[in-house]
Amino acid sequence: MSPSTPHRPPRPRPAREHPLVERVVAPRGGGGRRPPAIVLRDVSKTYGLGEIEVRALRDVTLRIASGDFVAIMGSSGSGKTTLMNILGCLDLPTSGRYLVDGIDIRDMDEDDLADLRNRKIGFVFQSFNLVARTSALANVELPLAYAGLSRHTRRARAQRALAAVGMAKRWHHQPSELSGGQQQRVAVARAVVTNPTMILADEPTGNLDSRSTEEVLRIFAGLNREGRTVVLITHEPDVAAQAKRVITLGDGRVLDDRRTAAVHDRPPAPRSQKSAHGALGEAHR
Numbered sequence: 001m002s003p004s005t006p007h008r009p010p011r012p013r014p015a016r017e018h019p020l021v022e023r024v025v026a027p028r029g030g031g032g033r034r035p036p037a038i039v040l041r042d043v044s045k046t047y048g049l050g051e052i053e054v055r056a057l058r059d060v061t062l063r064i065a066s067g068d069f070v071a072i073m074g075s076s077g078s079g080k081t082t083l084m085n086i087l088g089c090l091d092l093p094t095s096g097r098y099l100v101d102g103i104d105i106r107d108m109d110e111d112d113l114a115d116l117r118n119r120k121i122g123f124v125f126q127s128f129n130l131v132a133r134t135s136a137l138a139n140v141e142l143p144l145a146y147a148g149l150s151r152h153t154r155r156a157r158a159q160r161a162l163a164a165v166g167m168a169k170r171w172h173h174q175p176s177e178l179s180g181g182q183q184q185r186v187a188v189a190r191a192v193v194t195n196p197t198m199i200l201a202d203e204p205t206g207n208l209d210s211r212s213t214e215e216v217l218r219i220f221a222g223l224n225r226e227g228r229t230v231v232l233i234t235h236e237p238d239v240a241a242q243a244k245r246v247i248t249l250g251d252g253r254v255l256d257d258r259r260t261a262a263v264h265d266r267p268p269a270p271r272s273q274k275s276a277h278g279a280l281g282e283a284h285r
């Protein structure tokens with residue numbers, strides 16, 4: 001079971017001139033190693049602090065390097081979505097510490113957290129979560145609402161993001177007029193239009209056929225090659241094989257943690273065992 005994690009359009013509000021997130025992460029005088037993108041220390045999450053408690057995460061300690069590509073696996077109910085909600089600051093741990101790019105989220109106020117979500121993190125969900133009866137372009141523009149950009153600039157950035165996922169020509173289509181794979185590519189464009197450093201994806205290929213799965217995985221691999229940290233939840237071993245590190249959760253704990261490629265290696269190419277057509281053709285048509 002997954003908790004409801006609706007896509008939350010950012011509150012329209014003026015851009016802060018010097019958000020905490022950028023102040024702290026901005027390189028000081030060059031050099032200097034980047035802090036890990038993610039540090040979790042003894043993070044637990046308990047739902048329903050009434051009579052029936054569910055311990056969805058139990059003392060999870062995890063460090064994810066900037067630029068890594070991590071797959072999170074585990075059976076249904078093992079805590080994957082709970083973990084992603086915490087990583088994306090959509091939810092807070094019940095106990096334990098969480099640092100993003102070296103900043104403890106406990107030191108952030110609501111505006112800092114909103115900045116973090118809006119500027120640094122791109123979300124992709126299994127069910128796409130596009131706004132119905134709204135064009136692909138308008139959907140992709142949505143996360144730019146906060147940034148105080150001109151309409152022209154928003155439009156241009158959304159168009160570029162759609163082009164990057166091979167959807168430039170479909171910009172005027174509404175979600176109901178697109179296939180699942182095309183909707184997910186629009187959702188990926190929406191996730192990256194703000195130029196986030198981290199992409200969090202909860203079973204992004206769960207509703208896709210094998211060909212669309214490959215297309216979406218190729219896009220994720222490209223985002224990772226650009227240096228973005230990718231954390232992807234999946235049930236499918238073929239999808240996890242695309243990552244550089246595979247973490248398996250069980251009953252709210254880390255059961256297994258395997259590195260399959262170095263952080264700064266190119267991500268493994270998606271296996272094209274499923275489709276004879278090749279993925280790129282469609283994606284870039």
Ligand SMILES: Nc1ncnc2c1ncn2[C@@H]1O[C@H](COP(=O)(O)OP(=O)(O)OP(=O)(O)O)[C@@H](O)[C@H]1O
Binds near residue numbers: 003004080
């Ligand atoms: N909002 C909530 N209130 C109460 N319990 C919850 C809530 N969200 C999740 N849980 C419980 O927490 C545990 C972990 O759920 P979670 O959604 O993180 O699992 P998951 O690994 O993502 O599963 P799936 O593969 O089915 O999506 C489950 O036992 C679930 O029932």
Ligand SMILES: [Mg+2]
Binds near residue numbers: 002003080081082
């Ligand atoms: Mg889930």
